[in-house]
Amino acid sequence: MDYGFYDILQLIGALGLFLFGMKVMSDALLKLAGNKMRSILATMTSNKYLGIFTGFLITSIIQSSSATTLMVVSFSNAGLLTLTESISVIMGANIGTTITAWLLTILGFKVSMSAIALPLIGFGFAFTFIKRDQALNWGNFIIGFALLFIGLQFLKEAMPDLNNNPEILSFLSQYTHLGFLSVLLFLFIGTILTVVIQSSSATMALTLIMTAQGWIPFELAAAMVLGENVGTTITANLASIIANYQAKRTARAHLIFNLLGVLWMLILFYPFLRFISWLSVYLGSDSPYINAAAIPVAISLFHTMFNIINTFLLMWFINPIAKLVERMIPVKLIPAKEIDEPKFLTKEVLKYPETAIAGLIEESKYLYKNAVFEIVTHALNVHREDIISNLKLKKVIEKSKVQFQTDVRDLYVTKVKYIYGEIINYATKSQSKLNLTEAQNKQIAEIKIANRKMVEIIKDVSELSRNVILYLNSDNKYIQKEYDKFRKKIAKTLRVIYLFRTEEDNQSYYQTLQELKHKAKENSYKNNLAIDMLIREDLITVDMASSWFNDNNNVNDMIEKLIVVAELLYGRKDSLLENGLNKDQQKSA
Template sequence: MLKKSIFFVGLVVLGIILYLNPNFRTISAGIAILLFGMVMLEEGFRVFTKGPLQLILKKATDKLYKSISAGAIVTALIQSSSLVSVITISFISAGLISLAGGLGLIFGANIGTTATAWLVAGFGIKIQISALAMPMLVFGVVFTFQKNITLKGVGHVLAGLGFFFLGIHYMKEGFEVFKTHIDLSEYAISGFLGVIVYTGLGVLITTILQSSSATLALILTALSAGQIEYENALALAIGANIGTTVTAVLGALGANIAGKRLAAAHFIFNSITGIVAILLIFPLARLVNNIADFTHISATNYTLKLAIFHTIFNVLGVVLMIPFIKQLEALLMRFIKDKGTSKDVNEPKYLNSAVLKFPSTVISALLKESTFLFENSIFEIVSHALNIHRIDVKSFEKLNSIIDKSDIDFKIDINDLYYSKVKIIYSEIIKYASIAQSKLKLNTNQIKAITNIKIANRKMVEIIKDSRELNKNISFAMGTDNEHLQKEYDGYRKKIINVLRIIYLSRTESDETKYTLKLKDLKKEAKHKIRSSNKSIDKLIRKNLISAEEASSLFNDYTNVNAIIKKLIDVAELLYGKIDSLLDENGH
């Protein structure tokens, strides 16, 4: 609601300005064209985020210096810190990277945004850029009509650059015309008061434009036209940096927990950087003058000097924050908590709208969610259906010893456990899997991965239904005096406990291969026994040691137990098997 209100107010203010001052129209058109160019640039680079770029960002987060460098370089190349933020939020949401790694990418993205200032100051303002913009637009439009996705992406990038430079051209022309009517430099404010006032103005402009890069382009073109003083332009640049956090915070109001934490980190980082830059603005301005003298930049080349200043205070902010990144991460985790983490397994832990941005993130999130469901809810429900505690299943205690001491009926309601611990999360997994298959462009490997995850979840639900029937008969046998019936059901319990334990050990012990081979043998055995008879039950019937009704239950549960064993192993193979090519968009 707040975001919509600010947007509406901005439109009203813009309309009034255009009505009262027609001379502002050319500048406004330039801003609009530049913003449209940035949107097209982002759209074009999205085509290239579905493989190599995602892989680079994911691989670069194991070390802080690598994540900062990757964030800076990628943002400088694609001219979109928002796209880097979207990828980062998706990766954190899916559990592909840590919050600390994501913070590094965001910090680096702040450095990368300084490339816009260099591009405009060193290139856009110095030459007749409209001459270069037109060929870019022509070729860009031609490419966008191609069926090939890559060519479409290239077309959007070229057209985006064309509109970006054309916007700068119109902004330059607008300020040249504008100054013949009104000289904005007359409103210059010197000293520390000017710093505060113009920093606030920079925040306001960026909030309206929703882009710090567009604000910087506006500042640089106004500065080159002599419409604002250099000192005030420095303060405006600081304000633009702080103002971009307003956009991030507004965007995160309805976002998931990862988005909220990153937006908070962005706000804290940019605010601290802005405050430091305000306090040190005059010493930093002198440092810029010294650098300009050393590099033979003209003392009156204010646009390049502004680009230097913008880079210095952004790099300074990163340098100041690096020693405190762990503390910042802890602060964010402490004060911005996921409400779902305090609940049982009845709400998604990894699934949210952010993971649906890319195939790799949604597959990773689906896999983690399904694995979490299997290792917690399904493991618990099956164990308790056998009247066995999970801690005993996970132990190295002998199976006979566990069976001997587990002689109490847990009196559980498996239907109730299903609805409280499984149904909601299962429905969300299927929903997200279906959305991914219908909305995202997946390769063969990715389609197979999602299909396997859906199959695994369907089998988990079947295991619960099978366990419900088995639980009734196990509880009945435990309450009778028929030791022969009890012995048969204890044998069933032992078989399933053994499988659960091996699945658990295959995930926790170093010798994974040994347990994987055991599971394959058990699966083969269970598959065979589903179709074979049980000689021990036949013997009990012949000796009249069990009733006809008890024999019927034993026969049914003999098949049931082997079906549960087979399905448990199937799920383990589907979820724990290596799902390759999550990031590869060129699968067959």
């Protein structure tokens, strides 16, 4: 056999050049498409048809189903995509990846790109001298595109020639005449190759070259393509290992979708191949069973038809697939800790601006709902359940006379301080490391303001709480009544905010919040006639009056800050985030 160690190294090097070209081209396209593609992914998935089209569109443009799938996993991890939306996008990505096969078949086998590849690299390199990111990305795309086909040409040349190395055919022949067992064997080979190389495009290129060289017949090449469809799911499953249960569900759904497709295809394998052969002849090509040179076109046709039909069949079963993976991967409850830690902020959210913003908003909402709301209500000696109930506020205040053992400082340290620090940390990193638009930068700045306001609210309520406890069961019914008014005003604000953030039609609650904020501003500058009368008639002491005036300003400031937090975290009608919230989060919001 005239094929030695040096030739094997050349083959590996050619594959490396092909993969490098694919990576450079795909990365450049990702940067060029950038914010627009991610925005489309996060917003155009309201139904399964749009989701499938979105997955197809993005994969066709960025030429990498793995990149699309990893983006979907990241968006699922951040809660920007629901499970059913993620499945539909992945289905579309499977169709989009067939464009790469046609690109390789037409430009790599039907047309020789090697003659213009080097001039293309020179042309692309000229773009890198322009001091603009967009021009640099275009230059990298052109260079990557050229390298891809140079690598493909080297792959074709590095593959051993059967005329000079007939031993290879004799080696393969013992595995190509085992009937359906050969099909399963080459399906497994296609899976393993894709897992090892981490690129279905590279495995497809190898398959096309092997068929063009006459190594393997049409049916075994088709089996390898089926294996590539299984192997490409491994990338997403590996990425989801360190992600949350939502991302794991998305990756598992991808695997189940592709496995189901391979299963029905194996049942109809030989009739389907005869259909592809007929279609190839109908479209003007030769039959892949007669002419080996026609196999690359037939394989590309097989790849495309299989993924289109598989998507069409399984799109009606998106919900059952989603329910299956939900049973396989249940919701993972976060264990309680002495000091609360972030639930939505992970290293992965800093990958994209959209996921970073979604993580920051969800963490901020969680902080308000599970810490700030609890601390404020307990500091006022009011039950949270009463605030969110339909009980009249007068009754809420009257029934909450029993003093709570509330240490606001301790609650701040255990429930707020660390999470607040991490929110500011992640927000600052997002602004410094990610390529944000002006609107995204403003959004993160608003998130930081909302969190700072929440910390100020806790400090304000800590001061108020001392006098609430002091006067709650005071013998002086007048001062007790005044502090009950304070509690009622804050309780009303908290209730309206709750309705504003949970009710779908919340415009009326928004208007109520604006009125409450306006009244709070007015009350900061107006003396209360009732308290003046109490002072004049010596119905309250000087100390009580002094406490009241300080706390009156404090209460009005708190109300303003609470409403500002609600506006910043819940007031924005941002479709990017509205579409991204998964159903579990919507129910618990």
